[in-house]
Amino acid sequence: MTYDLLRTLKLTTVFGNPGSTEQTFLQDFPEDFTYVLALQEASVIAMADAFAQVTRRPALVNLHSSAGVGNAVGNLVAAYHGNTPLIITSGQQHRELLIGEPYLGNREATTLPKPWVKWSYEPARAEDVPEAFMRAYAEALQPPAGPVYLSIPMDDWKRPLSGFTRVRAVSDRVAPDTERLRGFADRISASRRPALVFGPEVDRSGGWDAAVALAEKLRASVYGAPLLDRASFPENHALFRGPLGMSVKTISDRLAGHDLVVARGVVPHGRDAVGGRGCAQRLLGTVFSVRTGTLGWGRRGPHSSGGAMSWIRLDNTVNAARECPGRQAVMRGGSVCASCREPGGRHTRKASVG
Template sequence: MTNQRNQPTVQDVTYDLLRTLELTTIFGNPGSTEETFLKNFPDDFTYVLGLQEASVLAMADGFAQSTGKPALVNVHTGAGTGNAMGNLIAAYQGNTPLIVTAGQQTREMVGVDPYLTNKDATLMPLPWVKWAYEPARAEDVPAAFMRAYAVALQPPAGPVYLSIPLDDWDKPALGPAVVRTVSYRVGPDAARLREFAARIDAAQNPMVVLGPEVDRAGAWDAGVAFAEKFGAPVYNCPLADRVSFPENHRLYRGTVPMTISGATELMRGHDLVIVIGAQVFRYYPYVAGEYLPDGSDLLQMTADPEISGAAPVGDSLLGDPLLVLEQLIDLISDHSDRQLPAAQVPAVEVDRTESAPLSTDAVWSTLADVRPADTALVMESTSTLAELRWLLTTRPASFFATASGGIGWGVPGAVGVALGDRARGVNRTVVATIGDGSFQYSIQAIYTAAQHKLPVVFVVMRNGEYSVLKSFALLEKTPGVPGLELPGLDIESLAIGFGCHAVTVGDIDQLAKEFNAALGADGPTVIVVPTKPKPANLG
């Protein structure tokens, strides 16, 4: 739309800029202060409706992770920003490039604090965005979007926030927006990388930890090539939100424990610990110990100066994981003939004849049998993290979890991943394993899955309690904590009410049958699996 003098408006110029930047999918829940931005919505744009801003934010997060490109989120002034904050933290800690826009009251009224004013708008989302800005003039809005795009994408990537008064969109623009291109990789210091390579070559009994940055950087194949040439055991970092190494590889040895003492015991005996694309380490809960055992050194390579600065031990190098790994492969000698002890895989006996409630091992091992290799897995069943050993990740960009530790990301995150797959022309099923408590946080996201007929299978582990919190209560010696039981939830009926096919299974055979049917369904399926509570592994 143009104004009466046929001069392009701020809205015209901004939408043209978004087209150029290929930001034509907008995630949102429309509010009164955003309707001036959304009016006469262009036919070449897609609006993805979520029923609450927490879901909207996580959908955009999953979408951006699937496509590998920034995503645009539109929330409602300060109230909508507040709703979205929990999943905004996850996006920040997961380095997801998002442009979050929030409507603001009319400029002429802001000074008198009218209803729905986003007071101190640029302060509210801090510190969980890289940049927060409210343009000083309506004419500055397009340039603010261009800067937001650049800041969100440049490493370490992450969300940014724009607060835009609702009357800005009809104002005349100064002219077309200035379009810029920006780099999203930073190369490592060559001399320091050579020094690291020499120390790596000299190691006698090293181990490698590959973190989420590797998969996010598109460096999966480079990580495998480095590991095979170096010939050392490879571990996932603790509490990983992405998996960066095939878990069926001969060099794979599992996940670093999440406690200080547990990680130390794993590292003991290794003279060099090489951490690429991860924090050192993502610890939780607190179990005291030394950060690094005697006789061990640690090298950290990351694109994020914040987690480099926070490392309690070791020497760090900043650089994009893909560039680091590609150069390291050429700098190190061939150690592929290194002799390693065989991987120790504990035998687990599983009873698949029982009726519900089922053991978690029976459920996960069954899912391992029926899940196609090309599916994506979204994980938010926090009390069954140990059972992830059944569902091996063997392909890049196929494991996703929250980076913040807060629940409520997994259900909308799975919706976003499926939408991103569709946008990039990838045909695969998204399997979301969700706890019954987690499922309630953002349950409204399954409405969006149903409306878009997305290929998502939600497997809801219904143990009737917050099992992981009961485990923490034991660890922290806090008996008598209230609110840890979840009776009376009819998840199947709730899912049907949002438009999904849903079923509650009574045994393993029915689980396998319903899962296979869901793979061929025209839309999402919610499979509720009554399970036996089991203490979580907090080591």
């Protein structure tokens, strides 16, 4: 019955390295399913991670008890930071044997993969396995997307169940608050020298073209976020200024002179991030960020929920950036402004787009 649900959810490709506690899962493996075998669990996660990113849907992973999960944790950290939707399963010993703490039992199974999963669960009854998969699918896919974990006792796969009919419709988009969006747009329109910092969530949510359009409307410098695991802006574009850097000093130096820094689709990583300790204090303006799954004021400045793609609707609201005060000293023909480093041709006129 659980296989029917997995088929409905298009989870028919399984990446794994199984052991004895996964035998019951594989015993009646459907012919229309594909099992991709790896020699080590870290490779399992890496392959599933790539598969999920390319197909833009959750990938199903099958690991062996606690040992397999332990071997996979290194790449699980990367999948977590990359917001990759993975449904990771591992076998658990028979329920009746757990009281004796068997060698292949997964002690505190739901704790083992934390904090690198969004949700971790072991069904209390065999009848709950299909519902657990349905929730795991929704948790993995909904923003902010990420890995989830299910520990499934061996005997659960042999328990007969009645038909499973509760298949949920799951959305992978959220919308930002309209008023906050308008407030951000007003701040950007009022800025004289805004900088855009694009993180991996922009491209991950399908916002590549919209990001280019907004940058060109603002005539703003664009930087790549720290620890960028995927590009979100063409690196050969005239507005691209390269990666932002890793250290607080490097970031501060790179952003010096901007009166507003807008970070979009950026997941901060401690001190090596936009707005890290001491960084915002050395900027001439304000830093605010937009990322998935957050709302309100954070320790790095005001931010909004809605994800990079939905927040990109700022492009319909902001006015184009004001001209640089040093534009009169810029010569045409590819010269670069000494004041703001923009190509000279971008200083010839000021646009105002509502």
